Amino acid sequence: MTLHVPFLDVRSSFLEIRSELNDAYKKVMHSGQYIHGEEVESFEEKFAAYCGVKYCVGVGNGLEALILILEAFGIGSGDEVIVPANTYIATWLAVSNIGAKVIPVEPEFSTYNIDPERIEDIISPATRAILPVHLYGQPVDMDAILTIAKVHDLVVIEDAAQAHGAVYKEMKAGSIGDAAGWSFYPSKNLGAFGDGGAVTTNDERLAKKVRVLRNYGSEGKYVNEIKGINSRLDPLQAAFLKVKISYLDEWNRRRSVLAEKYRASFLDLRELVLPCVLDWVSPCWHLFVVRTQKRDQLQNYLNKLLHQTFHLYHDQKILSLFFLDLIPTSTILNPCFCASWFLQLGVYNHDKQYRS
């Protein structure tokens, strides 16, 4: 059987639940509340409950969620932040944007997530935080990271932009570290119909600080006390997300059905490395990523079957422009090594054929 999977058709999630989304749209438009307000607050409560944390603060996007967390922890110029070498560029830019130094760590070659065993060697007196990314929706080995952080008195900030609904040892991704940054970019497992982001945490002080920082440094209106920015979650997007969050577990389940189908279909292909799923995690399959030295041949073959695929982040020019000193030492960034071996297959699934 041929499985036709468009890589991404974000409109299809709208089509599946359009009447509820249209109602949400009308409610916001008639409310006259287009900044902050009830829709944002009730989404924040809902998302905090979903993640199993006390606080959620809606912000403009995932990059700013990370920037605001770093700032709220007082991290900045002269500090170092440990990040995965293998991630989307936003993780690194959050750190460099606040003036801190990016310290990349190579991935484990089973999960492609940051390798905890390589972290301790590069901790210096300037290290303030570890910023693990649950890449492709695969939870990071958080126990290992938390142990290191405790020994060295470091803050742990989860980049959960790709991990809505992923579970690590019965805890939701984004509820395990000191705080987490989320993106609701439309293609995410929980995606808005525009930009959006959030910070989750159990730390009341941090939540309060992020709330002030996202609103020009002001807790109420025109009470500007610290130097903040404008990074607010739009009420319309909050209303849409509130509808979509009820479907998140079901849509993630569909993703895992597709992931299983891929696994079964590719099992005999010896030259293809399939995603590894450790016993104690439940990924949310933001992406299904395979690795092969014959990547381009595989991509051509799949594309002929109308199965769209994409290369991964490692071709990002900005890395070679701004982080040049780091590239020769990195197997993941160096194009001569693994960068050209990765291919992502579609797991987006709102067509009728995926609904059960």
Ligand SMILES: Cc1ncc(COP(=O)(O)O)c(C=O)c1O
């Ligand atoms: C791992 C990771 N971190 C951060 C971000 C930034 O999110 P946003 O695009 O909402 O700023 C993304 C977005 O794709 C991401 O994949």
